Amino acid sequence: MRVALFAESFLPHMNGVTNSVLQVVRHLEEQGHETLVIAPRAAGQKADSLGSRTALVASMPLPSYPDVRVALAPTWRIRRLLEEFRPDVVHLASPFVLGWQALVAADALRIPVVAIYQTDVVSYTERYGVAGAAAAAANHVARLHRRSTLTLAPSSAAQAQLEQLGVDRIWRWGRGVDADRFSPARRSESWRARIAPGERIIGYVGRLAAEKQVEDLHVLSDLPGARLVIVGDGPERARLEARLPEAVFTGFLGGDELAEALASFDVFVHPGESETFCQTVQEALASGVPVVATGRGGPLDLVRSSVDGWLYRPGDLDDLRARVADLLGDDAKRRSFGQAALESVRARTWSALTEQLVSHYAEAARLRRFDDALLARGATRPLPPTSAPATRRWSSFVALGDSLTEGLCDTSRMREGEYRGWADRLASLLAQRSGADTPFRYANLAVRSRRVRDLVSEQGPRAIAMRPDLVSILMGANDLVGHGADPVALARDLERVVRDIRATGADVLLVTPFLPRRRAAMIFARRFAAFAHEIRRIAAETGAILLDVEALPELGDLSMYAEDRVHLGSRGHRLLAYRAAEVLGIPDAGALGDLDDALHADAPPASGWLRRHALPWVWRRMRGRTAGDGLVAKHDALVELAGRRAQTGDGSELSSPPLP
The missing domain is CATH 3.40.50.2000 (Glycogen Phosphorylase B;)
Structure with missing residues (x-):
């Protein structure tokens, strides 16, 4: 692997940043990797005197601390160095000034960037009392680390600082110690x-x-x-x-x-x-x-x-x-x-820490490929599915959301114009688990084109009035693709609904919104990543059950989507239903899902995407309309599911039975 390391400070000034860069370079080279160090030049310093491949750039001394140099390299100069070296990854050691220039250049060249958070610049500026400097520094640090492919934080405290600044994709990486020298x-x-x-x-x-x-x-x-x-x-x-x-x-x-x-x-x-x-x-x-x-x-x-x-x-x-x-x-x-x-500290050797660092480089390369394929992989490390206790049982379930939860495009074994969907499938699995003699009731309040404001004003209050013991929420995608969407503000609104439901004693299944792995998703990927990060926080703080779709990369595969290229097809709905069942603790849900998928052969997408889907969507937008105008929820009251039949309160069979 070829690694370009940008050091905000370097020799002859020895500090924590300089020491870590020297140690990383030494151990990377011992492990067979190639390195290039780009750092500020000190007076009279020559690059060829430093031992490793080094490029020194113009700098000036920090007025209050002349031993520290501030790089003055323009972006074109940094870009030329990267083009000549052709690195697989860019490593930013405690980035601020030089690090920002490196980030811009690397981003233009589509090189993954790993930013090492090593200096609490914000606290330093606060302590030195420069008017307005702390807020400016915080904004710069947040912008730099959010734009990096991933950030490595050395401690839980540092990670918390970054999260408070809204930084996503944070991994933990400490520092090694030279146990031969320090003994x-x-x-x-x-x-x-x-x-x-x-x-x-x-x-x-x-x-x-x-x-x-x-x-x-x-x-x-x-x-x-x-x-x-x-x-x-x-x-x-x-x-x-x-x-x-x-x-x-x-x-x-x-x-x-x-x-x-x-x-x-x-x-x-x-x-x-x-x-x-x-x-x-x-x-x-x-x-x-x-x-x-x-x-x-x-x-x-x-x-x-x-x-x-x-x-x-x-x-x-x-x-x-x-x-x-x-x-x-x-x-x-x-x-x-x-x-x-x-x-x-016996296990904290620089050799072991450098091996971990190389694995983080590989993760950054993978994330960059996903970003370039226009699908973000998550605001922080995606949380793998973890099952709820298998002993937990529910007697009533209400699903909230938009077209995904309504089941749009899941036409498997359905009459013309009717849809099943992952939530109906999940309800059937929960009912079967409850047993033939135990009543299980279900409502699906989701309607296509609905937004978080509808969750707050309509769906949430209606669900609370039904007094279920399980509520699922998959909402936010329609907001996130809108102009000027604010993921954090949307999450705050959604959080109020979650807390209100949890206050009734009901469990909440939170599902992170997701995107197909398509080029057209590029402009929305970061928003979805930031929103997913907030959903993880909400789940952790409220005790909600989390289905983190970012940990299910297979759901982004185009084979999971319908002919409209936006909604899940039947195969995608099956996958989502069984993964939800898995986190709810239904035994062998994952294996059952694989078997179910193997037994189905979905029809190939029909031709005429532009005429059948794109143009009608544009026409609705021009007229200020949505696909959900005038529609109501398909199961807007609790219905009883028993075995493999679903009946309404008057005994008639449900028109869209949620069967797997």
């Missing part, structure tokens, strides 16, 4: 005697900048028998030296010198609340040193409080002091925590 074996009594003779050492490693909150460590300066040691450099160093006169400042240490210092600490501390991961915490753990860190951000996933360290309450400096004092005063506990720390 308890590096502990040096001579180093300890030189730095803090006869004292316990409380150590910090990191950049000396405002966002790291190093000043908070002043509460540790007077702990008896202990010395605070600060390893690192940065714009805040002079001020911190004045604020912490009892501390030892070593300046920047790297390589084996850093490993020796870390292993020689007794306790490692990190007060920063804006860490997306915090690699130095992981390196301290690998060195067998217990950690005390703030209970916010990346450390939440790294430090197991009371096992290999402590997480103190963010902003509570008395708690920080107490946690450090606890470890300094108990040699046995400190040794136990240190051993647990070492064990916690």
